[in-house]
Amino acid sequence: MKAVSTTAASLTLNIDGQDLSCRAGETILEVARENGIAIPTLCWLEGLSLWGGCRLCLVEIAGSPKLHAACATVCTEGLHVTTNSPRLTHYRRMIVEMLLSERNHVCSVCVSNGHCELQSLAQKLGVDHVALPYRFPKLAVDNSHDLFRMDHNRCILCTRCVRVCAEVEGAHTKDVKGRGILAAIIQDLDQPWGESKTCTNCGKCVNICPTGALTHRGTAVGEMVKKQEFLPYLTLMRGCGK
Ligand code: FES
Secondary structure (H helix, E strand, O other), X not given: OOOOOOOOOXXXXXXXXXXXXXXXXXXXXXXXXXXXOOOOOOOOOOOOOOOOOOOOOEEEEXXXXXXXXXXXXXXXXXXXXXOOOHHHHHHHHHHHHHHHHHOOOOHHHOOOOOOOHHHHHHHHOOOOOOOOOOOOOOOOEEOOOOOEEEEHHHOOOOOHHHHHHHHHOOOOOEEEEOOHHHOEEEEOOOEOHHHOOOOOOOOHHHHHOOOOOEEEOOOOXXXXXXXXXXXXXXXXXXXXXX
Protein backbone atom coordinates (compact mmCIF):
# COMPACT_ATOMS: atom_id res chain seq x y z
CA MET A 1 0.00 0.00 0.00
CA LYS A 2 1.32 3.49 -0.86
CA ALA A 3 1.81 5.97 1.95
CA VAL A 4 -1.00 8.47 1.99
CA SER A 5 -0.05 12.00 2.92
CA THR A 6 -2.83 14.51 3.14
CA THR A 7 -2.57 18.30 2.98
CA ALA A 8 -5.27 20.91 3.11
CA ALA A 9 -5.87 20.65 -0.64
CA SER A 10 -5.52 16.90 -0.97
CA LEU A 11 -7.97 14.04 -0.93
CA THR A 12 -7.67 10.33 -0.37
CA LEU A 13 -9.28 7.67 -2.49
CA ASN A 14 -8.87 4.02 -3.31
CA ILE A 15 -8.30 2.75 -6.85
CA ASP A 16 -8.16 -0.99 -7.44
CA GLY A 17 -7.35 -1.62 -3.78
CA GLN A 18 -4.58 1.01 -3.54
CA ASP A 19 -5.01 3.88 -1.09
CA LEU A 20 -3.88 7.01 -2.93
CA SER A 21 -3.84 10.74 -2.42
CA CYS A 22 -4.58 13.39 -5.01
CA ARG A 23 -5.01 17.10 -5.39
CA ALA A 24 -8.51 18.55 -5.27
CA GLY A 25 -9.88 18.91 -8.79
CA GLU A 26 -7.98 15.98 -10.30
CA THR A 27 -9.96 13.42 -12.28
CA ILE A 28 -9.92 9.68 -11.66
CA LEU A 29 -8.04 9.20 -14.93
CA GLU A 30 -5.31 11.67 -13.94
CA VAL A 31 -4.81 10.03 -10.53
CA ALA A 32 -4.80 6.56 -12.08
CA ARG A 33 -2.15 7.55 -14.65
CA GLU A 34 0.01 9.26 -12.03
CA ASN A 35 0.02 5.97 -10.13
CA GLY A 36 0.66 3.66 -13.07
CA ILE A 37 -2.90 2.32 -13.30
CA ALA A 38 -3.92 1.86 -16.94
CA ILE A 39 -7.42 2.91 -18.03
CA PRO A 40 -8.18 2.70 -21.77
CA THR A 41 -9.00 5.97 -23.53
CA LEU A 42 -9.67 7.14 -27.08
CA CYS A 43 -11.06 10.66 -27.06
CA TRP A 44 -8.96 11.90 -24.12
CA LEU A 45 -5.52 13.31 -24.90
CA GLU A 46 -3.27 15.14 -22.48
CA GLY A 47 -3.10 18.81 -23.43
CA LEU A 48 -6.59 18.98 -24.93
CA SER A 49 -9.90 19.90 -23.32
CA LEU A 50 -12.21 17.19 -22.08
CA TRP A 51 -14.66 15.61 -24.53
CA GLY A 52 -15.92 12.50 -22.72
CA GLY A 53 -17.43 10.99 -25.84
CA CYS A 54 -15.88 7.57 -26.33
CA ARG A 55 -16.76 6.13 -22.89
CA LEU A 56 -13.88 3.64 -23.01
CA CYS A 57 -12.55 4.99 -19.72
CA LEU A 58 -15.65 3.82 -17.81
CA VAL A 59 -14.95 2.78 -14.22
CA GLU A 60 -17.02 1.48 -11.33
CA ILE A 61 -17.47 3.59 -8.20
CA ALA A 62 -18.58 1.78 -5.03
CA GLY A 63 -22.13 2.75 -4.06
CA SER A 64 -23.07 3.96 -7.54
CA PRO A 65 -25.07 1.65 -9.82
CA LYS A 66 -23.96 3.38 -13.01
CA LEU A 67 -20.55 3.47 -14.65
CA HIS A 68 -18.55 6.70 -14.70
CA ALA A 69 -16.16 8.13 -17.29
CA ALA A 70 -12.80 8.36 -15.50
CA CYS A 71 -11.65 11.26 -17.67
CA ALA A 72 -14.67 13.36 -16.70
CA THR A 73 -15.14 12.41 -13.04
CA VAL A 74 -13.42 14.60 -10.49
CA CYS A 75 -12.20 12.76 -7.37
CA THR A 76 -14.00 13.24 -4.10
CA GLU A 77 -12.88 12.19 -0.64
CA GLY A 78 -13.14 8.46 0.07
CA LEU A 79 -14.01 7.25 -3.46
CA HIS A 80 -13.57 3.53 -4.06
CA VAL A 81 -12.88 3.00 -7.75
CA THR A 82 -12.55 -0.19 -9.78
CA THR A 83 -10.89 0.18 -13.18
CA ASN A 84 -10.88 -3.43 -14.28
CA SER A 85 -13.67 -5.99 -13.92
CA PRO A 86 -15.60 -8.43 -16.15
CA ARG A 87 -18.43 -5.87 -16.34
CA LEU A 88 -16.11 -3.10 -17.52
CA THR A 89 -14.39 -5.38 -20.02
CA HIS A 90 -17.82 -6.36 -21.37
CA TYR A 91 -18.84 -2.73 -21.97
CA ARG A 92 -15.44 -1.69 -23.35
CA ARG A 93 -15.55 -4.55 -25.83
CA MET A 94 -19.07 -3.55 -26.81
CA ILE A 95 -17.95 0.05 -27.44
CA VAL A 96 -15.03 -1.09 -29.62
CA GLU A 97 -17.35 -3.42 -31.57
CA MET A 98 -19.79 -0.56 -32.15
CA LEU A 99 -16.97 1.66 -33.42
CA LEU A 100 -15.69 -1.08 -35.73
CA SER A 101 -19.14 -1.81 -37.14
CA GLU A 102 -20.24 1.82 -37.58
CA ARG A 103 -17.83 2.73 -40.41
CA ASN A 104 -15.33 0.89 -42.61
CA HIS A 105 -12.38 -0.18 -40.50
CA VAL A 106 -10.57 -2.61 -42.75
CA CYS A 107 -7.24 -2.80 -40.94
CA SER A 108 -5.41 -4.85 -43.57
CA VAL A 109 -5.63 -2.03 -46.14
CA CYS A 110 -5.46 0.91 -43.75
CA VAL A 111 -2.41 3.18 -43.68
CA SER A 112 -2.47 3.05 -39.89
CA ASN A 113 -2.40 -0.75 -39.70
CA GLY A 114 -0.08 -1.61 -36.81
CA HIS A 115 -0.13 1.86 -35.25
CA CYS A 116 -3.82 2.53 -34.71
CA GLU A 117 -5.19 3.15 -31.22
CA LEU A 118 -8.55 1.57 -32.07
CA GLN A 119 -6.86 -1.53 -33.46
CA SER A 120 -4.57 -1.96 -30.46
CA LEU A 121 -7.46 -1.44 -28.04
CA ALA A 122 -9.43 -4.13 -29.87
CA GLN A 123 -6.43 -6.45 -29.57
CA LYS A 124 -5.96 -5.71 -25.86
CA LEU A 125 -9.65 -6.30 -25.15
CA GLY A 126 -9.73 -9.52 -27.16
CA VAL A 127 -12.15 -8.24 -29.81
CA ASP A 128 -11.45 -10.87 -32.47
CA HIS A 129 -14.85 -10.55 -34.17
CA VAL A 130 -17.75 -8.11 -34.30
CA ALA A 131 -21.13 -9.48 -33.28
CA LEU A 132 -23.04 -6.45 -34.59
CA PRO A 133 -24.02 -6.10 -38.26
CA TYR A 134 -21.58 -3.91 -40.20
CA ARG A 135 -23.17 -0.78 -41.63
CA PHE A 136 -20.69 -0.39 -44.52
CA PRO A 137 -21.62 3.26 -45.20
CA LYS A 138 -20.34 4.78 -48.43
CA LEU A 139 -18.30 7.64 -47.04
CA ALA A 140 -16.11 10.11 -48.86
CA VAL A 141 -12.35 10.45 -48.83
CA ASP A 142 -11.26 14.09 -48.98
CA ASN A 143 -8.16 14.14 -51.18
CA SER A 144 -8.25 17.85 -51.90
CA HIS A 145 -5.41 18.95 -49.59
CA ASP A 146 -1.85 19.01 -50.98
CA LEU A 147 -0.34 17.45 -47.87
CA PHE A 148 -3.02 15.56 -45.97
CA ARG A 149 -5.99 13.28 -46.49
CA MET A 150 -9.23 12.78 -44.57
CA ASP A 151 -10.82 9.35 -44.84
CA HIS A 152 -14.23 9.55 -43.18
CA ASN A 153 -14.47 5.76 -43.29
CA ARG A 154 -11.84 5.50 -40.54
CA CYS A 155 -13.06 8.38 -38.39
CA ILE A 156 -14.37 7.55 -34.90
CA LEU A 157 -15.42 11.13 -34.14
CA CYS A 158 -13.19 11.46 -31.11
CA THR A 159 -12.84 15.18 -32.04
CA ARG A 160 -9.17 15.29 -31.10
CA CYS A 161 -8.52 17.00 -34.46
CA VAL A 162 -11.20 19.61 -33.82
CA ARG A 163 -9.85 20.39 -30.37
CA VAL A 164 -6.17 20.51 -31.32
CA CYS A 165 -6.98 22.79 -34.26
CA ALA A 166 -8.95 25.21 -32.08
CA GLU A 167 -7.12 24.97 -28.78
CA VAL A 168 -3.48 24.48 -29.74
CA GLU A 169 -3.12 25.80 -33.31
CA GLY A 170 -5.78 28.47 -32.80
CA ALA A 171 -7.14 28.04 -36.33
CA HIS A 172 -10.46 26.28 -35.58
CA THR A 173 -10.59 25.04 -39.15
CA LYS A 174 -12.21 21.76 -38.18
CA ASP A 175 -15.56 21.15 -36.55
CA VAL A 176 -18.33 18.54 -36.41
CA LYS A 177 -21.51 18.62 -38.49
CA GLY A 178 -24.58 16.45 -38.07
CA ARG A 179 -25.60 14.16 -35.25
CA GLY A 180 -25.27 10.51 -34.33
CA ILE A 181 -24.08 8.21 -37.08
CA LEU A 182 -24.47 11.05 -39.60
CA ALA A 183 -21.94 13.24 -37.79
CA ALA A 184 -18.79 14.11 -39.71
CA ILE A 185 -15.67 16.23 -39.34
CA ILE A 186 -15.74 19.30 -41.59
CA GLN A 187 -13.44 22.16 -42.55
CA ASP A 188 -14.71 25.73 -42.25
CA LEU A 189 -18.27 25.80 -43.66
CA ASP A 190 -18.09 22.19 -44.90
CA GLN A 191 -15.65 22.89 -47.72
CA PRO A 192 -13.10 20.46 -49.17
CA TRP A 193 -10.01 20.60 -46.97
CA GLY A 194 -7.82 21.85 -49.81
CA GLU A 195 -10.06 24.90 -50.25
CA SER A 196 -9.94 25.92 -46.61
CA LYS A 197 -8.76 29.49 -46.08
CA THR A 198 -8.08 28.95 -42.37
CA CYS A 199 -6.03 25.72 -42.40
CA THR A 200 -2.40 26.54 -41.61
CA ASN A 201 -1.08 23.16 -42.90
CA CYS A 202 0.43 22.53 -39.46
CA GLY A 203 -0.43 18.81 -39.45
CA LYS A 204 -1.27 18.70 -35.73
CA CYS A 205 -4.63 17.07 -36.47
CA VAL A 206 -2.93 14.36 -38.52
CA ASN A 207 -0.45 13.58 -35.79
CA ILE A 208 -2.96 13.21 -32.98
CA CYS A 209 -5.61 11.27 -34.94
CA PRO A 210 -5.89 7.85 -33.24
CA THR A 211 -6.83 5.97 -36.44
CA GLY A 212 -6.16 6.16 -40.17
CA ALA A 213 -8.77 8.90 -40.68
CA LEU A 214 -6.24 11.73 -41.00
CA THR A 215 -3.02 10.86 -42.77
CA HIS A 216 -0.19 12.36 -44.78
CA ARG A 217 -0.62 12.03 -48.51
CA GLY A 218 1.57 9.41 -50.12
CA THR A 219 1.31 6.91 -47.27
CA ALA A 220 -1.53 4.76 -48.66
CA VAL A 221 -0.69 1.36 -50.08
CA GLY A 222 -2.03 2.40 -53.50
CA GLU A 223 0.32 5.40 -53.57
CA MET A 224 3.54 3.41 -53.25
CA VAL A 225 5.76 4.60 -56.09
CA LYS A 226 8.81 2.60 -57.22
CA LYS A 227 11.72 4.59 -58.63
CA GLN A 228 13.52 2.25 -61.01
CA GLU A 229 15.14 4.98 -63.11
CA PHE A 230 18.19 4.85 -60.83
CA LEU A 231 19.33 1.48 -62.21
CA PRO A 232 20.66 2.46 -65.69
CA TYR A 233 22.54 5.36 -64.08
CA LEU A 234 24.01 3.08 -61.42
CA THR A 235 25.16 0.42 -63.87
CA LEU A 236 26.65 3.15 -66.10
CA MET A 237 28.59 4.74 -63.26
CA ARG A 238 29.85 1.36 -62.07
CA GLY A 239 31.13 0.61 -65.54
CA CYS A 240 29.11 -2.55 -65.99
CA GLY A 241 26.82 -1.11 -68.69
CA LYS A 242 27.74 -1.75 -72.35
FE1 FES B 1 -13.09 9.17 -21.27
FE2 FES B 1 -13.27 9.00 -23.96
S1 FES B 1 -11.54 8.80 -22.71
S2 FES B 1 -14.86 9.25 -22.50
